[in-house]
Amino acid sequence: xxxxxxxxxxxxxxxxxxxxxxxxxxxxxxxxxxWYRQDCRKEPKLLMSVYSSGNEDGRFTAQLNRASQxxxxxxxxxxxxxxxxxxxxxxxxxxxxLIFGKGTTLSVSS
Amino acid sequence: xxxxxQNPRHLVRRRGQEARLRCSPMKGHSHVYWYRxxxxxxxxxxxxxxxxxxxxxxxxxxxxxxxxxxxxxPSILRIQQVVRGDSAAYFCASSRTSGxxxxxxxxxxxxxxxx
Numbered sequence: 064x065x066x067x068x069x070x071x072x073x074x075x076x077x078x079x080x081x082x083x084x085x086x087x088x089x090x091x092x093x094x095x096x097x098w099y100r101q102d103c104r105k106e107p108k109l110l111m112s113v114y115s116s117g118n119e120d121g122r123f124t125a126q127l128n129r130a131s132q133x134x135x136x137x138x139x140x141x142x143x144x145x146x147x148x149x150x151x152x153x154x155x156x157x158x159x160x161l162i163f164g165k166g167t168t169l170s171v172s173s
Numbered sequence: 174x175x176x177x178x179q180n181p182r183h184l185v186r187r188r189g190q191e192a193r194l195r196c197s198p199m200k201g202h203s204h205v206y207w208y209r210x211x212x213x214x215x216x217x218x219x220x221x222x223x224x225x226x227x228x229x230x231x232x233x234x235x236x237x238x239x240x241x242x243x244x245x246x247p248s249i250l251r252i253q254q255v256v257r258g259d260s261a262a263y264f265c266a267s268s269r270t271s272g273x274x275x276x277x278x279x280x281x282x283x284x285x286x287x288x
Contacts, residue, residue, distance in 0.1 A: 104262075106279035106280060109276055150216070159221065159229060160206060160218035160221055160229060161218065161277060162218065163215045163217070164215060165214065
């Protein structure tokens with residue numbers, strides 16, 4: 064079983080749609096949680112950290128459920144520029160190697 | 174403030190040759206991480222270094238791959254006797270500290286093609 068699992072998609076949505084991505088992780092000792100974004104053939108960039116209390120950054124909301132080992136990302140009012148691959152990331156220990164899921168591809172169309 | 178720099182951006186090697194990939198971390202960052210992304214795959218951790226020390230090399234293939242981060246100069250990922258399966262994007266990331274939710278900033282990557 065992979066340490067971080069994501070639905071690969073693709074998710075094809077119209078502009079303005081709300082889309083949710085899910086992710087599960089297998090190591091209950093995982094310490095830190097993130098969503099990264101990767102555009103085609105580019106480097107991954109941090110979208111947001113994920114906390115147990117949930118956190119929101121504009122149109123993006125991330126949730127963490129440690130009991131279920133489940134992480135989610137909600138994107139509201141999708142823009143064309145949101146088209147990218149979204150990577151669920153955990154660390155086994157704080158400040159160490161990032162463990163990436165394979166990513167979920169989002170395509171937003173007009 | 175320049176970001177993480179990697180060079181070359183593209184590298185073509187024939188089977189059996191050596192590949193050297195360089196990474197200069199962001200100013201003030203002393204922690205460097207190397208990741209590999211095979212075609213159609215997710216990023217996989219390879220090695221974590223601080224200046225002159227390898228902290229975690231659990232993701233490094235046992236043979237042909239080595240990494241260093243000398244006191245002066247960039248971090249180097251070295252692949253000896255490359256094979257076609259080494260063709261991938263190699264990303265370097267740096268962070269200021271370890272611990273906590275320290276953000277790792279990624280470089281643009283080196284795309285290695287082995288002919």
